Amino acid sequence: MRRLSFLVIVAALALLPVLWPDPYLLSVVAAAGIMIIAAISLNLLLGFTGQLSLGHAAFFGIGAYTSALLSLGFDVDLGFSSPLVVAPKPVWVAFAGGIVMASLFGWLLGKVAFRVRGAYFVIVTISFAQVMRMVALNWVDLTEGPMALVSIPPLSLWVPGEGVVRLVSKASTYWLVLAAGVLAYVIVANLVRSRIGRAAIALRENEVLAKSIGIPVTRCLIVFSVLSAGIAGAAGGLYAHTVRIIDPDVFLFIYTITMVIMVIAGGKGTLAGPVVGGLIFGLLPEMLRGVVAPEVQWMIYGALMILILLFMPKGIVPAFGGLLKRGRISVRRPSATQGASS
Amino acid sequence: MDQFLQHLVNGTVLGATYALLGIGLTLIFGIMKVVNFAHGELYAFGAYVAYALVSLLQMDYFVALILAAGLGLLLGASIEFLLLRRCRLENIDEVMLIMIGVMIIMQNAELLAWGGVAKVVPTPFPQESIIIGGIYLSPTRLFVLGAAIVLLLAFYLVIERSRLGLAMRATFQDEDAARIVGVNVGRIYTLTFGLGSSLAAITGALLAPVFVVTPTMGDLASLKAFAIVILGGLGNIRGAALGGFALALIEEFGAAYISTAYRDAIGFLVILAVMIARPQGLFAARERVG
Numbered sequence: 001m002r003r004l005s006f007l008v009i010v011a012a013l014a015l016l017p018v019l020w021p022d023p024y025l026l027s028v029v030a031a032a033g034i035m036i037i038a039a040i041s042l043n044l045l046l047g048f049t050g051q052l053s054l055g056h057a058a059f060f061g062i063g064a065y066t067s068a069l070l071s072l073g074f075d076v077d078l079g080f081s082s083p084l085v086v087a088p089k090p091v092w093v094a095f096a097g098g099i100v101m102a103s104l105f106g107w108l109l110g111k112v113a114f115r116v117r118g119a120y121f122v123i124v125t126i127s128f129a130q131v132m133r134m135v136a137l138n139w140v141d142l143t144e145g146p147m148a149l150v151s152i153p154p155l156s157l158w159v160p161g162e163g164v165v166r167l168v169s170k171a172s173t174y175w176l177v178l179a180a181g182v183l184a185y186v187i188v189a190n191l192v193r194s195r196i197g198r199a200a201i202a203l204r205e206n207e208v209l210a211k212s213i214g215i216p217v218t219r220c221l222i223v224f225s226v227l228s229a230g231i232a233g234a235a236g237g238l239y240a241h242t243v244r245i246i247d248p249d250v251f252l253f254i255y256t257i258t259m260v261i262m263v264i265a266g267g268k269g270t271l272a273g274p275v276v277g278g279l280i281f282g283l284l285p286e287m288l289r290g291v292v293a294p295e296v297q298w299m300i301y302g303a304l305m306i307l308i309l310l311f312m313p314k315g316i317v318p319a320f321g322g323l324l325k326r327g328r329i330s331v332r333r334p335s336a337t338q339g340a341s342s
Numbered sequence: 343m344d345q346f347l348q349h350l351v352n353g354t355v356l357g358a359t360y361a362l363l364g365i366g367l368t369l370i371f372g373i374m375k376v377v378n379f380a381h382g383e384l385y386a387f388g389a390y391v392a393y394a395l396v397s398l399l400q401m402d403y404f405v406a407l408i409l410a411a412g413l414g415l416l417l418g419a420s421i422e423f424l425l426l427r428r429c430r431l432e433n434i435d436e437v438m439l440i441m442i443g444v445m446i447i448m449q450n451a452e453l454l455a456w457g458g459v460a461k462v463v464p465t466p467f468p469q470e471s472i473i474i475g476g477i478y479l480s481p482t483r484l485f486v487l488g489a490a491i492v493l494l495l496a497f498y499l500v501i502e503r504s505r506l507g508l509a510m511r512a513t514f515q516d517e518d519a520a521r522i523v524g525v526n527v528g529r530i531y532t533l534t535f536g537l538g539s540s541l542a543a544i545t546g547a548l549l550a551p552v553f554v555v556t557p558t559m560g561d562l563a564s565l566k567a568f569a570i571v572i573l574g575g576l577g578n579i580r581g582a583a584l585g586g587f588a589l590a591l592i593e594e595f596g597a598a599y600i601s602t603a604y605r606d607a608i609g610f611l612v613i614l615a616v617m618i619a620r621p622q623g624l625f626a627a628r629e630r631v632g
Binding site: 052112113115116118119120122123124126127128130131134135138253254257260264293295296298299301302303305306309310313 | 371377425428429434435436438439440442443444445446447449450451453454561565568569572576603604606607609610611613614617618621
């Protein structure tokens with residue numbers, strides 16, 4: 001039954017470009033979709049392992065930059081006798097490279113950051129994203145710094161009867177993002193129902209107890225960190241090849257916060273939460289555009305975040321999810337899950 | 343050698359203000375277990391108060407300094423009273439996110455009110471530098487150093503010698519025990535948040551004539567304050583004061599001898615290095631929280 005409703009929703013979303021072929025609408029939804037994929041990846045850490053990672057934009061940015069640079073080709077002087085020259089790679093290879101690179105950094109950050117918990121963990125993840133932003137800004141030879149990377153090639157796909165198609169039209173971008181989003185959703189859904197997923201939920205609820213029954217806590221957290229970073233990297237790659245211009249602003253703290261708001265508002269630790277929260281906070285800016293100044297829009301974001309945390313701390317999906325109760329795999333979270341140290 | 347001493351002096355001046363910023367943040371964390379992401383925004387708030395009073399209303403700079411501290415106290419106390427009081431028992435992550443919400447609102451309010459263009463606050467001191475033994479020091483910076491040291495000492499006296507400080511330290515050690523002996527913990531929280539915010543605001547007002555005032559200055563200040571507090575160990579006040587000087591000196595010498603472009607990255611690298619080597623902070627005697 002649940003699988004059926006999932007397929008119906010996906011089919012309805014897939015038909016949107018046919019039923020409502022408005023390029024503006026499609027591009028807005030596709031942009032929201034990329035952020036939803038990022039939010040889904042953040043939910044792996046924030047929702048299922050209970051670790052508030054506030055450096056998530058870094059993985060998005062690393063995926064975007066790696067994928068863009070590999071597809072454009074680059075040469076960089078690393079201080080050896082000859083500079084490192086990389087010829088442009090096929091776009092899909094570059095895209096995969098972005099995912100691999102983001103996962104590697106997810107592993108690295110996991111190794112460092114999971115030595116600590118709570119406030120320390122949060123500050124380490126923020127610092128990591130800030131260092132990445134500084135590198136993107138200042139390593140001009142490689143990243144072009146604030147001048148941005150431009151003319152990034154789009155992804156292309158072989159379609160029967162049409163040959164190789166460059167995915168540049170609004171509808172094809174939309175379908176691409178939708179396909180990636182569904183894939184990310186399915187991966188996460190299967191992951192959290194797997195053995196390691198249940199282990200992660202156990203350690204979220206009580207880390208000491210989880211450890212005592214033999215869950216390898218740190219290893220479990222690092223696996224989640226790698227997967228989460230990889231999916232965020234894929235979202236970054238999609239961003240790079242659909243928007244086709246990136247600058248160091250992709251590392252800004254405010255993008256991490258956007259992802260966090262999406263997850264918290266929708267309901268952390270639920271599968272549908274990031275999607276629901278992502279649709280609301282992905283489309284809200286477009287509705288507010290022209291009505292209020294961007295600063296006011298951000299102030300509304302901040303106020304909404306505070307209100308949701310104060311009055312609906314579990315998020316929209318659990319609050320309105322009584323009817324769909326069977327779809328929930330989140331366990332009610334006691335307030336005292338802090339304090340467990342590594 | 344002169345170069346070295348010059349950097350040492352510059353780093354010390356900056357360090358005194360970093361120390362002020364750091365102890366405000368660490369005080370709030372130590373007593374309330376709140377990671378105050380809006381700390382840098384209160385610093386920016388102080389700078390904008392100085393700008394509004396001195397540049398726009400032609401007020402005396404010293405009066406503006408005192409008003410910045412007072413308004414910072416009021417604003418901080420109101421944030422505590424209106425928001426944090428409702429969620430004291432919630433977990434630390436949720437409080438962190440609420441403070442991020444406050445940060446976003448404050449920063450964009452500044453942007454809305456004053457625009458993105460950097461503002462200049464005129465200094466009441468003469469422009470030409472004093473030269474002592476080949477080291478240049480502008481009177482403004484000298485005043486900043488003096489004022490910061492006076493404030494650090496005053497803060498130390500309040501914490502160590504006053505009844506309020508005693509109640510704060512008692513709450514820090516054991517909230518329930520403090521309540522039993524008659525400490526009004528709610529009021530201590532409000533005063534703690536107000537005092538920490540006031541320190542941030544007066545630091546912003548002190549530095550406003552040295553640097554320029556921009557809406558994004560709070561971001562960097564917040565993150566530097568975190569670096570300082572991590573260096574000293576979260577909740578460790580003496581550690582934060584030392585951490586302030588340490589970070590400023592590391593930045594100053596790092597910028598001078600390694601790379602200016604990565605000056606602001608140094609604080610974050612310090613955080614990462616401390617986390618790898620000594621997660622409880624360099625100067626920590628108390629156990630860490632978290």
